[in-house]
Amino acid sequence: MWLEGLVIVLDPSNLLALGIGTLLGIIIGALPGLGPVFALTLFLPVTFPMSAEMALIFLISLYSGTIYGGSISAILLNAPGTPGSVATCLDGYPLARSGRGGEALVAAAVGSMFGGLLGTVAVVLIAPLVATVALKIDPASYSLLAFLGLSMVAVASHGDTLRGLILGGVGVLLSFVGQDPITGGYRFTMGFAYLEDGVPFPIVAIGLFAVAQCLVFAEEGGKIAQSLDASGGLAAGVRAVLTRWRNVIRSSLIGIGLGAIPGVGISTSNFVAYAAEMRASRDKSGFGKGNIAGVIAPETANNATLPGELIPTLTLGIPGGAGQALLLVAAIVHGVEPGLRFFEQGSIAYAFFIALFLAQVTFAVFGLIGNQWFIRVTLVPVPLLAPAVLAFALVGAFTLRGRWEDLVAVLFWGIAGFVMIRFKYPVAPLVLGLVLGELAERSYRQAALIAEATQTSPYLQPLPLVLSVLVAGMVIWSVIEFFKSPETSEGQRTPSG
Secondary structure (H helix, E strand, O other): OHHHHHHHHOOHHHHHHHHHHHHHHHHHHOOOOOHHHHHHHHHOHHHOOOOHHHHHHHHHHHHHHHHHHHHHHHHHHOOOOOHHHOOOHHHHHHHHHOOOHHHHHHHHHHHHHHHHHHHHHHHHHHHHHHHHHHHOOOHHHHHHHHHHHHOOHHHHOOOOHHHHHHHHHHHHHHHOOEEOOOOOOEEOOOOOHHHHHOOOHHHHHHHHHHHHHHHHHHHHOOOOOOOOOOOOHHHHHHHHHHOOHHHHHHHHHHHHHHHOOOOOOHHHHHHHHHHHHHHHOOOOOOOOOOOOHHHHHHHHHHHHHHHHHHHHHHHOOOOOOHHHHHHHHHHHHOOOOOOOOHHHOOHHHHHHHHHHHHHHHHHHHHHHHHHHHHHHHHHOOHHHHHHHHHHHHHHHHHHHHOOHHHHHHHHHHHHHHHHHHHOOOOOHHHHHHHHHHHHHHHHHHHHHHHHHHHOOOHHHOHHHHHHHHHHHHHHHHHHHHHHHOHHHHHHHHOOOO
């Protein structure tokens, strides 16, 4: 079957579909605010006349290319192209400003490739097992996973722990806005119908990063980088990934594991991988200032998340998000039935995974070839660059839901992000709190309802107990980091403190 699948993929027309899909994905992913859901929605109707094999090959390569493409704008413009590239901005953009944008792009491409390849292998080898385990994760474990992520706020604060904790709390509070996940009632909307759907994370991310960066461009002028190293970026980027193989493996496992849990996805995995790498690093001072490990971790994780998300989607027919739902629709439309017997439907299933594997290599090749042209963006004068980035950000924000209110919101968050940058408030904790707050609340309240109905505590089960210990450890470590942070130490040294 594998040989038959390989023959299908190597058909010239299918190879062309794979290449075109990957290239289109990279382009769409690099435009702030569009992302994989937009790409799949746009091109899904195009695949209807295609054969089932060609359609799935095209769509999975489009999806893979889009996730990688988000790193390009994240690194060069501090404007994440996809929600999975938000954490990449934290160290990628400082690297671009220092003239090492080429190295960061290469590291992102190679790390993304390894993450995608390891994720694909995991899907093929252990998909049914992982899917079964993922389904056994109850609301109590979900809530503790969210709390574990929230406990990493101190890590994401880059030494400014107090401000990071405050902004993390603000992010959690913002996640409560909108419809109650249990009762269905509306809360904290202040009478605005726009807020009934909650505070949209993509709009916040576009505003805090892309629009805020445009305002920074307008204030500073000049260029992103005064010089760049185009010749040494390739070797340095590849070497950075290969010498950090522990980072690659750890981030890949995080991406695969979180991807297999429906409802988590790349919005969470890139932050968790970044925080895990920073926690594991001996020298944490360089993170947030241009540490190449801070690019490798989130990019490896978010590309490993896609295969992880396919585990419940294809083996159980349970999509973890909008992107996987669209892939599921495409498969069903073309007569491919998802489920535990997915691999028993002939060579098309094997062709799909071979295409997924080759797509990882293809976007990496495209990324390495285009690297020398991508990095020249950092030498474009800011008065020309800022309006273009702002235009793409606004178009991306409007395209998400087609609501003019999103344009107002993205400008609001852009101004808020600019103020935070100017007063040196870390942006990552706010985004992390917004992403994980809703998951933490919904799961905790579901666990509380289960406890009330069964008169037993779901938190006393083995997995929740293990996660509780991890959360407690991270909280204790966060307290230690708080008292070690510069503002606390300075306050203790001065009489006025």
